[in-house]
């Protein structure tokens with residue numbers, strides 16, 4: 001468990017639906033205070049949850065919105081910062097035929113913007129806290145033997161690399177850094193054919209985040225706590 005006298009607090013970015021919404025519900029169930037964000041038009045499902053929930057809005061690709069949220073939360077201390085927001089492009093699109101515009105959208109949303117959030121909010125995270133980002137098993141270079149999902153894979157591999165650079169720049173930082181792979185889960189993004197239900201992934205993913213509390217350095221893990229090869 002994260003330990004502190006006050007209620008544990010997570011800032012969860014990208015919580016309006018799918019895995020982020022389920023993480024919010026699960027943290028609330030476990031007695032945490034959750035500051036959960038949607039985009040301005042996507043907070044309806046969050047509003048149906050109850051518990052120690054604060055709902056904020058941010059589009060992570062818009063630096064002025066990230067800066068505004070940072071200013072609103074200036075006097076907060078958080079135990080876990082977790083950036084879940086992400087997008088994918090059409091599965092059939094390879095690097096050969098993706099448009100430059102679509103490539104930029106996926107890379108800016110999945111690679112650059114989560115790191116901007118990490119950079120902007122990391123000083124609010126307690127010295128024994130955790131900074132996590134939702135990666136994917138698809139981000140593993142080692143495990144890419146079949147190709148497919150090329151642009152999305154590239155965006156998560158880039159995200160992993162940026163977190164490694166962040167970790168290297170903060171080598172003496174006692175906080176835990178996590179890149180999480182939730183498994184292939186049935187959400188809008190994962191689709192109906194995905195292997196796992198949200199219930200099979202998310203409680204386990206939270207257990208893994210919890211189990212790594214206080215373990216400094218960067219860890220690339222799946223929802224069951226298994227190390228994912230880079």
Ligand SMILES: NC(=O)c1ccc[n+]([C@@H]2O[C@H](COP(=O)([O-])OP(=O)(O)OC[C@H]3O[C@@H](n4cnc5c(N)ncnc54)[C@H](OP(=O)(O)O)[C@@H]3O)[C@@H](O)[C@H]2O)c1
Pocket residue numbers: 013014015016017018019020038039042058059060061084085086087109134135136137181182183184185186187188189190191194
């Ligand atoms: N499902 C899977 O099988 C799977 C597997 C591996 C990794 N992941 C990763 O897990 C994360 C969540 O996936 P999911 O399956 O829950 O996807 P999802 O159902 O499509 O939900 C995506 C979430 O990201 C938010 N988001 C997207 N662009 C954003 C932006 N510019 N600013 C702020 N929020 C933004 C969405 O907010 P809006 O509602 O406002 O659009 C939504 O809350 C993603 O990072 C994804 O890459 C998923």
